[in-house]
Amino acid sequence: MTDDQNGPLSDADSPAGVDRRSLLRCGAWMGAGVLWGISGGVPYSIGLLGEAEAAPVTGPTFIQISDSHIGFDKAANPNALSTLTETLGKIDSMKAKPGFMIHTGDITHLSKPQQFDDAKQNIEATKIETFYVPGEHDLVDEDTGKAYLDRYGKGTKGAGYYSFDKDGIHFIGLVNVVNLKAGGLGNLGDEQIAWLESDLKGKKDSQPIVVFAHIPLWIVYADWGWGTDDGAKALALLKRFGSVTVLNGHIHQIIQKVEGNMTFHTARSTAFPQPTPGSAPSPGPQVVPAEQLRDYLGITSVTEKKGSKILALTDSQLSKI
Amino acid sequence: MINFGKHPGACLAVVLSLVSANVGVGLLIAAPSQAEGTNQVAIDNFTFQPGDITVNVGDTVTWTNRDDIPHNVRATGGATWKCAVMDTGGTCDIPFKTAGEFTYFCALHPKMVGKVIVKPS
Numbered sequence: 001m002t003d004d005q006n007g008p009l010s011d012a013d014s015p016a017g018v019d020r021r022s023l024l025r026c027g028a029w030m031g032a033g034v035l036w037g038i039s040g041g042v043p044y045s046i047g048l049l050g051e052a053e054a055a056p057v058t059g060p061t062f063i064q065i066s067d068s069h070i071g072f073d074k075a076a077n078p079n080a081l082s083t084l085t086e087t088l089g090k091i092d093s094m095k096a097k098p099g100f101m102i103h104t105g106d107i108t109h110l111s112k113p114q115q116f117d118d119a120k121q122n123i124e125a126t127k128i129e130t131f132y133v134p135g136e137h138d139l140v141d142e143d144t145g146k147a148y149l150d151r152y153g154k155g156t157k158g159a160g161y162y163s164f165d166k167d168g169i170h171f172i173g174l175v176n177v178v179n180l181k182a183g184g185l186g187n188l189g190d191e192q193i194a195w196l197e198s199d200l201k202g203k204k205d206s207q208p209i210v211v212f213a214h215i216p217l218w219i220v221y222a223d224w225g226w227g228t229d230d231g232a233k234a235l236a237l238l239k240r241f242g243s244v245t246v247l248n249g250h251i252h253q254i255i256q257k258v259e260g261n262m263t264f265h266t267a268r269s270t271a272f273p274q275p276t277p278g279s280a281p282s283p284g285p286q287v288v289p290a291e292q293l294r295d296y297l298g299i300t301s302v303t304e305k306k307g308s309k310i311l312a313l314t315d316s317q318l319s320k321i
Numbered sequence: 322m323i324n325f326g327k328h329p330g331a332c333l334a335v336v337l338s339l340v341s342a343n344v345g346v347g348l349l350i351a352a353p354s355q356a357e358g359t360n361q362v363a364i365d366n367f368t369f370q371p372g373d374i375t376v377n378v379g380d381t382v383t384w385t386n387r388d389d390i391p392h393n394v395r396a397t398g399g400a401t402w403k404c405a406v407m408d409t410g411g412t413c414d415i416p417f418k419t420a421g422e423f424t425y426f427c428a429l430h431p432k433m434v435g436k437v438i439v440k441p442s
Contacts, residue, residue: 074389074409110391110408136429140391140406182397182426182434224367225432282366284390 060167063091063098063128064212064300066249067269069137070119071109076272076285076293080109083297085122087270087318091299092126098301100166101128104249104267105135105177105214111147120151134160135214135250136177145178161192163199167304169311170203172196174213176228186215186228193233205240208311210302212247218257218264221277226251238262245311247300251283254300254315265313268298294319361385362435364392364407364427369435378442381416394435395428 065087072080091098103123108115116138123130132152134145141147145159156162159175174196176186188196211217217234219227228234238244244262252274257264273286273296280286288296297318302311363370364386376382386392386407394404394413400423404413417423420441427433 076389110406137391140393140429142405180428180431182395182424182431184431223432225430282368282388284367284388 059304061096061098061301061303062166063101064104064247064267064302065091065101065270066104066267067106067135067252067271068103068119069106069109069269069271071112071115072271072285074285076287080271081118081122083294083318084119084270086294087297087299088122088126090318091128098128101126101130102171102173102212102247103130103132104212104247105133106137106249106269107132107135107148109137111138111141113147116147116151131164131171131173131212132160133173133175133213134177136180139177157195158189158192161195169208169210169304172199172209172211174211174217174234176213176215176217176231181229184229185219185222185225186213186217186231188228188230188234193230193237196234197237200237203241206242208243208245209238209241210245210247210311211238214248215250216248216255216264216266217246218259220251220255220266224277224283226277226283235262243311245302245313251277252286253296256313263311263313265300267300268296268315268317270297270299270318273297363387364433367392367430367433369427369433372434373436373438375438375440376417377440378420379416379418380439381414382437384413384415386411391429392427392433393429394425397424397426397434 065084068084069080070084077083091101101123107119134148134152138148139145139159149156149160153160156173159178161173161175163170163172165171174188174192176188178187179189180187211234213228215228216226217228217231219231221227235246239260239262242261246262246264248264248266249269251266252269252272253266253276254268255264255266272293273288274283275286286296295317298316299318301314301316303314304311360374360376360380360382362374362382362384364384365388367388367390369384374382384394384404384407386409389409391406391408391411393406394415396402402415402423402425404415406429407413417437417439420439423437423439425435425437
């Protein structure tokens with residue numbers, strides 16, 4: 001792993017032969033999980049998950065789940081609905097219940113009504129308010145997105161982008177999975193970027209921002225399409241803010257990166273892992289021994305400290321929640 | 322060092338796919354009539370294989386998804402012919418009635434691109 005504070009921290013990093021500081025940075029990879037604080041845009045590790053759980057929760061929290069792929073039934077996970085319900089059950093039994101959830105897309109595998117209904121029924125059973133953005137798998141119905149918008153489009157614009165305020169944080173859900181161009185990456189489009197500019201207009205630089213979208217807004221690995229072509233335009237609009245947290249899914253593994261006041265984080269899937277960038281012939285579902293699958297699935301919880309810029313990200317494996 | 326070895330694998334299940342063909346710019350579409358022949362494009366490891374396929378006017382090209390993730394086919398360059406999403410094992414037939422070069426990509430994974438070269442008879 002790298003000692004570069006600005007280098008990406010990922011599931012691929014190895015904990016072998018590292019000091020305690022580095023070990024803390026690698027905690028998320030190990031599955032112990034690290035409670036991440038962000039102060040003035042600079043992240044710091046507060047402790048391993050066990051310590052973090054023992055510490056009193058002083059602020060509101062929310063959970064990020066991603067890539068449920070309801071309907072997927074191949075070797076990498078023959079029952080994606082089962083691992084989603086298992087995940088939701090563990091969230092439901094957490095001591096400090098999250099205030100709400102964000103789902104960063106690929107709710108379904110093939111945009112079929114039954115897949116949407118199964119996801120909806122199980123997520124709503126938690127009675128935790130949930131905000132969504134679509135993944136590319138949620139828009140493959142015959143009407144290219146109608147099935148998603150019929151369920152989650154109320155109050156959104158375009159293909160489903162919107163913003164809202166909670167606990168002093170401005171949340172922005174973006175859609176970067178429509179009108180993709182041959183040979184390209186994720187796409188926001190000029191209309192959505194213009195909307196983002198107007199949405200941010202008048203907001204103070206000190207306003208904490210959380211942006212969430214399916215495909216990473218930064219270029220993780222272009223060869224596999226893991227990035228957004230015009231993501232830099234959106235990030236330029238966010239640059240003036242003192243605390244920006246960008247939450248994405250799509251790549252089914254944790255990668256974190258810090259640039260200035262922006263922290264980028266991708267979440268694990270609740271369904272199946274994908275290989276680390278470039279480590280396999282393609283980014284297709286990664287088959288792991290069944291007894292290890294839950295080590296590769298998980299959630300991200302975020303703690304907000306009221307009155308400060310701090311957001312603390314904690315990644316947890318499904319096997320250890 | 323903890324060994325998290327990679328075990329990429331594939332498990333094929335046969336799922337019928339929808340086939341959708343639209344009339345595109347410079348391309349006339351007829352109802353598929355040709356029996357399955359050699360004009361096959363496999364989708365494997367997020368690539369169209371072969372990337373470029375050459376056929377004769379009137380031939381039908383068949384795409385078959387061998388990945389355990391869904392893919393589709395969308396024409397580029399203003400044409401509108403397409404294959405609906407194909408799950409694992411799914412196929413799609415598109416007849417090509419005019420000569421020319423027809424480029425396409427997977428709209429879910431746009432790094433996947435291919436071309437059908439149709440020779441005049």
